[in-house]
Amino acid sequence: MAAMTREETEALIQEVLEVYPEKAKKDRAKHLAVNDSSLEKANKCITSNRKSLPGVMTVRGCAYAGSKGVVWGPIKDMIHISHGPVGCGQYSRAGRRNYYVGTTGVNAFGTMNFTSDFKENDIVFGGDKKLSKIMLEIEQLFPLNKGISIQSECPIGLIGDDIEAVAKKAAKETGKPVVPVRCEGFRGVSQSLGHHIANDAIRDWVLENRDGDDSFQTTPYDVAVIGDYNIGGDAWASRTLLEEMGLRVVAQWSGDGTIAEIEKTPKVKLNLIHCYRSMNYIARHMEEKYSIPWIEYNFFGPTKIAESLRKIAALFDDTIKAGAERVIARYTAEYEAVIAKYKPRLEGKRVMLYIGGLRPRHVIGAYEDLGMEVVGTGYEFGHNDDYDRTIKEMGNATLLYDDVTGYEFEEFVKRVQPDLIGSGIKEKYIFQKMGVPFRQMHSWDYSGPYHGYDGFAIFARDMDMTINNPCWKNIKAPWKNQVANDEALKAVA
Amino acid sequence: MPSVMLRKREDGKLIFYVAKKDLEETIESIEFDSPDKWGGEVVLGDGSKYAFEILDAPPKIPLTLQAKRL
Numbered sequence: 001m002a003a004m005t006r007e008e009t010e011a012l013i014q015e016v017l018e019v020y021p022e023k024a025k026k027d028r029a030k031h032l033a034v035n036d037s038s039l040e041k042a043n044k045c046i047t048s049n050r051k052s053l054p055g056v057m058t059v060r061g062c063a064y065a066g067s068k069g070v071v072w073g074p075i076k077d078m079i080h081i082s083h084g085p086v087g088c089g090q091y092s093r094a095g096r097r098n099y100y101v102g103t104t105g106v107n108a109f110g111t112m113n114f115t116s117d118f119k120e121n122d123i124v125f126g127g128d129k130k131l132s133k134i135m136l137e138i139e140q141l142f143p144l145n146k147g148i149s150i151q152s153e154c155p156i157g158l159i160g161d162d163i164e165a166v167a168k169k170a171a172k173e174t175g176k177p178v179v180p181v182r183c184e185g186f187r188g189v190s191q192s193l194g195h196h197i198a199n200d201a202i203r204d205w206v207l208e209n210r211d212g213d214d215s216f217q218t219t220p221y222d223v224a225v226i227g228d229y230n231i232g233g234d235a236w237a238s239r240t241l242l243e244e245m246g247l248r249v250v251a252q253w254s255g256d257g258t259i260a261e262i263e264k265t266p267k268v269k270l271n272l273i274h275c276y277r278s279m280n281y282i283a284r285h286m287e288e289k290y291s292i293p294w295i296e297y298n299f300f301g302p303t304k305i306a307e308s309l310r311k312i313a314a315l316f317d318d319t320i321k322a323g324a325e326r327v328i329a330r331y332t333a334e335y336e337a338v339i340a341k342y343k344p345r346l347e348g349k350r351v352m353l354y355i356g357g358l359r360p361r362h363v364i365g366a367y368e369d370l371g372m373e374v375v376g377t378g379y380e381f382g383h384n385d386d387y388d389r390t391i392k393e394m395g396n397a398t399l400l401y402d403d404v405t406g407y408e409f410e411e412f413v414k415r416v417q418p419d420l421i422g423s424g425i426k427e428k429y430i431f432q433k434m435g436v437p438f439r440q441m442h443s444w445d446y447s448g449p450y451h452g453y454d455g456f457a458i459f460a461r462d463m464d465m466t467i468n469n470p471c472w473k474n475i476k477a478p479w480k481n482q483v484a485n486d487e488a489l490k491a492v493a
Numbered sequence: 494m495p496s497v498m499l500r501k502r503e504d505g506k507l508i509f510y511v512a513k514k515d516l517e518e519t520i521e522s523i524e525f526d527s528p529d530k531w532g533g534e535v536v537l538g539d540g541s542k543y544a545f546e547i548l549d550a551p552p553k554i555p556l557t558l559q560a561k562r563l
Contacts, residue, residue, distance in 0.1 A: 041518075041539065049515060196512070281512065284498055288555040383515040 003375070004416070006397040009034045013399075016411045024053055031402040035394045042387030048402045049383045051189045057406030059426045060380050064088055066194020067183035067201075068151040070278055074098035074229050074254040075262070076108040077146040078177075079138055082115040083131060083163065084153025088185070089115045097443055099233050100256045107144045114138070123155055128166050135170045135178065146259045147177040149201075157184035177259060179205040190381035190403075192277065192357070199281035202262065207282075209263045221247045221316065222268040226283055226294070227275030227358070230255020232448020237455045238274070238299050244330075245309060245323035247316075253279060266290045270315060272297055274451075277357030277386055299451040300359075300459070301366030302335040331453040339369060342460040345468055347371035349419040352412070354378045354404055354427065355441045361390040363422070363441065366450070370460055375416055378404050406430075420467050435475035437466045495562070497543070500555040507554070509537055526551065534563065 004012070013032045017025050030047035039045060052058040061069070064082075069092050072080050082089030094111035102108025116122070116130050135148055148170070150163050163180040171178040181201045183194045210216070223242065228235040235255040242249055250268050251261035265271070271283045271294035283294040295315070297308035306328045313324035349372045353360050360377040367374055376399035379386055387400070394400070399412060406427075413421065413436060421431050422441035431438045439445050439462060447462050449455040498510040499520075507520040518541075524533025525547060532545040542563040552558070 043539075284500070284510070284512075284555070287500060288498065288557060291555075385515055385517045388517070 003373075003395075004397060006034055009397055009399060012412070012415050016408050019407070024056070027053055028056075028405070028408070031404075032408070033400045035391055035396060035398045035400050037391055037394060037396050039391055040388075041384075042391055043384050045391075046387050046400055046402055048379065048387055049189060049192065049381070050403075052403055053405075058380075058403055059406075059424060060189070060403065061191040061194075062185035063183045063187040063191060063194035063197060064151060064153055064185040065092065066191030066196075066278070067181050067198035068092070068194075069096055070191065070229065071195055071198035071202075071254060072149050072151060072181065074100070074110060075149075075257050075259060076100040076102055076110045077144075077258045077260075078149055079109050079112075079114050079142060079145045079147075080149045080151055081131070081134060081138075082113065082153060083127070083150050084116065084118050084155050086115050086117045088153045089113045089151075095443075096229065097231050097446070097448075098255050099230050099236075105142070109142070109145065118153075118155055123159055126159060126161055127156070128161050128163070131161075131163065131166050132170060135166075135174070139174055145176070147179070148174075149179040149181055151181050152184045154185045157182065157186065177206060177209065192381040192383065195278040195357075196281055199279060199285075202282055203285050206259065206262055207266060207286075211266065216264055216267055218267050218269075219248055220269060221320065222250045223247050223270045223272055223312075224251040224253060224261075224265045224268045225249055226251075226253040226265075226271050226273050227279040228252065228255050228451070229275070231442075232444045232446075232450070234449040234451040234455065237449040237452035240454075241299070241305070241309065241327055241452050242272075242312075245313065245327045246320050247312075247323075253282075266292070268292060270294070270312075272312065274299065274362075275358045276389075277382060298362045298365065299455070300363045301369040301456055302331070302339075302453065303369050304362075304365035305453060305456075335453055335456055338457045338460050342464050343371045345464050346460075348373070349467055350375045350416075351420045351422060352376040352399075352416060352418040353421075353441065354380070354401070354409060354423040356380050357382060357386065359422075359441055361386070361393045363450075364393045366456060366459055367463075369456070370463065372420075372463070375399065375418055376401065376412060378402055410434075420463065435472060437469065437472060439463065439466050494559045496557055497545075497560045498555065498557050499552075509535070509543070509560075535560075 017029055033045040068080055090113055093113040100108055100110045104111055116134055167178040167180040179201055183197045187193050228238055235252050239249050251265045271292055273283050273294055273296045276296050286292045287294055298304040309324040313321045351367055351372055351374045360379050364374045378401035421436055421438045424440055424442045428438050444450055450459045495511045500508050502508050509520050510517045518537040518539055520535050521538055522536045525531055531551040532547040534544045536542055543560040544563055545558055545560050
């Protein structure tokens, strides 16, 4: 199918909106837009970060998901207590594949689930006593933990437990940081507020722990990687590139990260932000309090990697600038071979994306490096500033959809007929059953890493094996395939 | 009275950021911007107007300040 014109895309949006009742239609219309890359600001064309409509299918998460699942969860040497009923922690346990080095249960706790397992009794009489008991037990059973974070689930806010007081008491007893996080699930419209609350908790309870302590040896090349959650090893693939160009990565936030790294971050010279949505708050705070500049970068696909490496190097002296060029030169042959192999198989294929907070714009470059075209993109929980950054990356007259509903997404796919959809597990089986190739772009479909030059090779292979998989030719039952039937009959006769 | 975070962009323009409102705009003009007087009315890139308290000296950017919506 040829690219759609602006009028066609607008007509498509109108057609999809037609089934809604008047009020819902008016609301949803603000969240769907045709991209106009000449615009400077996104708020002229799209509204975002608003409450989802009751009755439509949304795939958003909650504030607890944003704090425990995204920001705090990957910090491997801390124990994160899911404070409340058992389900929130258990059903999200280890689901995000934040890889880490360490012995689980001894000095790393990433894939384990700690919960206070609230029962009726705790709701009625309060759970503070139980919480202090849990923390004592944790100290006895897992003495190598480096701290505890208390991730509140909905009931904690509803019954008004004073987890801050319990945390302060426990911190005094154990001598380790204990961080209460008020990330009850009902706060905000999506997981995005959970990120913000988690950032604020780091700011208030962790970041200033080593203020005034200069025992940490610094160099002029210290940087922190912020907003890389090491999904499938992403942060490792990014880190090697930065180290090869001569920088020293002091902290990883928060994939494969530790509390000590976070405490040392105020000593770095530059903060590198990968996931802008979930960690810009803390970067802005550090810029203000510690005068640490921050920049956004993008390690998806060779074009964007080279751009980002040069952008980072520009803030340092000539040795780093030479280092960046050296890194780019070193990997050129490698990624050119990847492009030469996969581009002929993927050229001209059209992709629709619907992901979380940074990938709807960050992966566009990687697809374009493979000759593919992104024809629609959208954020589950992006804000206006995300869309500001997206409209420049996307082609003109492509679709933008914010917090898209299940119905809208299906209808868009039926009409746009992309060759690949990149979204999450909740969308995966619907579209596979419709016969559209699909990749999970949250968890990399259990593959990865996709960051860095090494990740690009894996990314290209995965996209190829999904789109060009022979199974898509067999979606239709053989007896419904008229041509094949006729030929078979001829062969029999 | 939103809390506004001010920071300098690479090209030297001031960025006016209100986290609670997802508002990230450039400051197009500021009423007083001299070594002995800073603040007053500011006009943002989207045309909206805010006012800062008038300070005796230009503040060290980045900084969080209270602004009044006009």
